[in-house]
Amino acid sequence: MIKKILILSVTVGTGHMRAAEALKKATACLYPEIEVVILDTFRYASPLVEKVVLGTYMEILKMSPVVYGYLYRQAERGRPLSGRGKLEFNRVLNMLAAPRLVKYIKDFVPDVIVCTHPFPVGIMSYMKKKGLFKGLVVAAVTDFTIHSFWVFPEVDLYLVGAEQLQQQCEAFGIDPGKVQVTGIPIDPAFSVRYDKKELKDRIGLDPGLPAILIMGGGLGMGNMETVVKELGESSIKCQLVAVAGINTSLKEKLLKIAPGLSCQLKVYGYVDNIHQLMAAADMMVGKAGGLSCAEAMAVGLPVFIIDPLPGQEERNSEFIAAMGAGVRVDGRGLTGQVKTYLADTGRLEKMSRAAIALGRPKAACDAVNIMASAMTGA
Numbered sequence: 001m002i003k004k005i006l007i008l009s010v011t012v013g014t015g016h017m018r019a020a021e022a023l024k025k026a027t028a029c030l031y032p033e034i035e036v037v038i039l040d041t042f043r044y045a046s047p048l049v050e051k052v053v054l055g056t057y058m059e060i061l062k063m064s065p066v067v068y069g070y071l072y073r074q075a076e077r078g079r080p081l082s083g084r085g086k087l088e089f090n091r092v093l094n095m096l097a098a099p100r101l102v103k104y105i106k107d108f109v110p111d112v113i114v115c116t117h118p119f120p121v122g123i124m125s126y127m128k129k130k131g132l133f134k135g136l137v138v139a140a141v142t143d144f145t146i147h148s149f150w151v152f153p154e155v156d157l158y159l160v161g162a163e164q165l166q167q168q169c170e171a172f173g174i175d176p177g178k179v180q181v182t183g184i185p186i187d188p189a190f191s192v193r194y195d196k197k198e199l200k201d202r203i204g205l206d207p208g209l210p211a212i213l214i215m216g217g218g219l220g221m222g223n224m225e226t227v228v229k230e231l232g233e234s235s236i237k238c239q240l241v242a243v244a245g246i247n248t249s250l251k252e253k254l255l256k257i258a259p260g261l262s263c264q265l266k267v268y269g270y271v272d273n274i275h276q277l278m279a280a281a282d283m284m285v286g287k288a289g290g291l292s293c294a295e296a297m298a299v300g301l302p303v304f305i306i307d308p309l310p311g312q313e314e315r316n317s318e319f320i321a322a323m324g325a326g327v328r329v330d331g332r333g334l335t336g337q338v339k340t341y342l343a344d345t346g347r348l349e350k351m352s353r354a355a356i357a358l359g360r361p362k363a364a365c366d367a368v369n370i371m372a373s374a375m376t377g378a
Contacts, residue, residue: 002031002375006110007038008120014245015291019116019142019364022185026364029188031372037108041120045101098123102132112371114138116185118149125152136374140367141165142184143290145315146172157374159185159367161294162358164319182367183360184294189275190361191298199280204266205239210342213277213301214242215286216250223307225253227285227334232261234335236342239264241277246270275299283341283348285334288316297325297359302351304329304337324354 005027009020017040024036039045101123105113112135115121127133139150140159146168150158158174160166161184169179197207205211212231216224228242240263244251251269258265271277278284279299286292288308293316296303303326308317320326329337341348360366 002034002111002372004108004110005034005036005112005114005371006105006108007036007114007116008041008124009038009115010042010117010119011040012117015289016117016142018187018291019140019185020114022187022364023114023116023140023367026185026188026368030365030368037110039101039104041101041117041123044104045098098126102127105133110135111375112136112138114140114371116140116142118147121150121152121155125154128154136371138371140185143312143316144184144293144319145312147312148172157371159370161290161360161363162319164323180367180370182370183298183363184290185364185367186291186295186298186361187275188362188364190278190295191365192275192279194276194279196280199276203276203280205241205280206264209264210238210282211280212238212240212338213281213284213286214240215284215292216243216245216247224250224286225257227306228254228261228265229257230335231285231338232257232263232265234262234339236263236335236339238338238342239266241266241268241281243268243271243274243277283338285329285338288313288320290316293320293326294360294363297355298361298363300352300356300359302326302341302348302355304334304341306334323358325351325358326355327351 007020007023009016011017020038024038027034027036113124113133115124115138121139124133124137128137136156137154138157138159139155141150141161144161144165146165151172151174156178158169158179159182160169160179163181166176166179166181170176200207200211214224214227224242224244228240232240242254242265244254244267246269248269251267254267258267274295278296278301281301283302283304284296285304285306288305290312293303303320305317305320305326305328308314317328321328327337
């Protein structure tokens with residue numbers, strides 16, 4: 001029986017931590033007797049690692065996404081269980097981050113450790129190999145692709161976002177018995193079903209007009225201001241809902257341009273009711289973060305992907321498009337695409353059905369139940 005769960009995540013964007021919070025919330029609903037703690041791994045274990053590794057990572061993403069994409073693809077093609085670059089990288093992480101984490105784990109004594117980011121997976125692999133942790137190590141993959149940085153033989157259980165990823169896992173040499181298709185863990189609130197027109201009215205939208213949700217992830221990244229201007233100044237009969245996340249500068253810019261647009265624009269910062277905004281929307285325009293895509297599919301929301309970051313976002317966009325749940329759009333052709341799909345409701349409804357077929361609103365609850373069963377079986 002599980003008494004304690006430790007969830008190790010990393011604050012890179014907001015998706016990995018949102019997955020961790022979803023698992024904690026699901027555990028509280030299903031097994032309130034289980035104690036769950038979330039650790040921002042590097043922030044707790046080593047501020048130096050957080051500053052150097054994550055700082056460098058974010059700077060590469062901002063300043064040279066092409067370079068990041070190249071590095072991602074090189075690592076993606078590497079031999080997952082013996083790639084020299086990955087081993088050297090994890091040796092450095094273990095040297096800097098493991099000591100304090102080992103002490104925390106020794107004091108907390110968790111039965112299960114879940115990783116919602118690949119960096120802690122490497123650290124836990126090292127600890128398990130050294131006999132420093134003997135419980136269940138779980139990797140909750142937060143994208144619709146498997147990258148070699150998630151892959152270690154010491155991982156006991158992989159939770160993946162879709163059945164199509166099982167083949168990728170096998171290609172990496174992961175025992176199929178270790179892989180469970182749960183969906184990417186999202187807030188259990190996405191399981192609630194709404195009447196779209198009633199919900200639009202409740203949150204201040206016109207029930208008779210299509211609503212386009214525009215997002216740039218929790219950090220409000222991408223060309224959101226340009227997208228809002230382009231759609232807001234077009235002849236499309238619609239209403240816009242923009243979520244700027246923690247990007248307060250972007251929120252202020254959007255509020256300033258709102259009065260000059262030809263359609264209604266509602267602007268939000270970081271919100272705790274994204275499940276309602278998605279359920280009220282008719283389409284979403286934004287980036288291809290794993291969590292955002294999983295959330296959209298959970299409510300059957302078609303995704304129009306613009307400017308995906310090279311790397312995992314490209315892989316997510318490829319998956320979404322291949323499954324018919326969204327399309328990747330050239331920024332310059334966005335207005336035309338949106339107008340076409342809004343005019344052809346049949347195509348939009350087909351995308352919505354494809355999204356619902358892939359969506360797993362109960363992913364976090366399913367993941368927790370699978371972990372509980374694994375421990376009982378053990």
